[in-house]
Amino acid sequence: MLGIVHFPFFVAAVFLLNVTPGPDTAYIVGRSVAQGRAAGLMSALGICTGCCVHTIACAFGLTALLAASATAFTVIKFAGAIYLIYLGVRLAFSSSAKSQAAPDGAGDGDAPVQVSKPLRQLFLQGFWTNVLNPKVVLFFVSFFPQFVSGESQHKALAFLTLGGVFVAMSIVWCLFLVWVASGVTRRLGGKPGVKKWLDRVVGSAFVGLGLKLATATR
Template identity: 55%
Template sequence: MTSFGITNFGLFLMAVLLLNATPGPDTAYIVGRSVAQGRRAGLMSALGITVGCCIHATLSAFGLTALLAASATAFMAVKLAGGAYLVYLGIKMLFSKQAPSTENREALDLRSHKTIFVQALITNVLNPKVILFFLSFFPQFVNHDSPHKIVAFLFLGAVFATMSLCWNSGTAMLAGTLTRHASNNPHVKQWLERTVGAAFIALGIKLATTRN
């Protein structure tokens, strides 16, 4: 690791583990999807968020994250876009129609998996808190004078994404399993989706109104 300029790699692994164990917006999003739409939806959300983290790590490696954070206008635009998108998703779930019949549900789920993945990806990429996290957290484990900073950032990003995917996938499986029997009832499923939709709206408003 030292050849890439990475320092305190063991501490980095412990910190990432603790960060994943601490509930946050990403965890709330994954749990919400799992509870309302099942384990597969939660797993696709976890995958989408992981890809979003990979994008953030890549942007950080090339210094683009720092440029975005330095521009108050650009940062505000990302924050408002992220909050608005969460509110949009919440409204869609809040006013969703009754769940389809069992014979049509499987075909609908197959079509919706890609959509759920993309939605999770967008919510992560447009979260300014994630931008600031990568900007402030990763540099602590890379030597400032290392000639391989880009490689170091990309490697740490890959490790972070792998650990996060494992943790978030387990969270999605657990949440989806605990509510599996309840969500099999179409009326209960619709109630769960509306509850989660309201939570997404609250998260979006909180994100958009948080001070820089």
């Protein structure tokens, strides 16, 4: 159908890809542990939206053009690395800043104002974490074509279908990560010291991922 071939192998490969730790997994787990289930869900939604962008780009050839250009690869690589390092540093030091600001900013009237904006930021951060990862670009352009017949008359639609399956499986895995990681948050309860330590660990991991991405080759 639509020229899609070896579909069971595609599903198996996507499953293995999802369970392999990477920047997306680290971001979802970190946000879920630091801020709870809602933050994890928004982060996962942002990442899966980024996968939708890659799917559309792959279907219409934009991903192939980026992968073929050394300049484009380098620009995306360093943009993604800088963004990951920025998120890591911000996460690592955010707990200290919040703990210092808490005595002055403790007010019941502030709570409703601060809910929507952080969640929106988490969505955008998850989105850009995925979109600015050049390894995701190369994955889509090298992986998806293996499951579309060269004789297919509907290549774009085949890519979109495979992308839809990829995103659907990713959503299920991300929801599982959020559920597990947010359980850690509930168990931590009133232990801000432990959560601050976890923020720093996850932040340091992001810095490490950013540095690794900056030194990656095509």
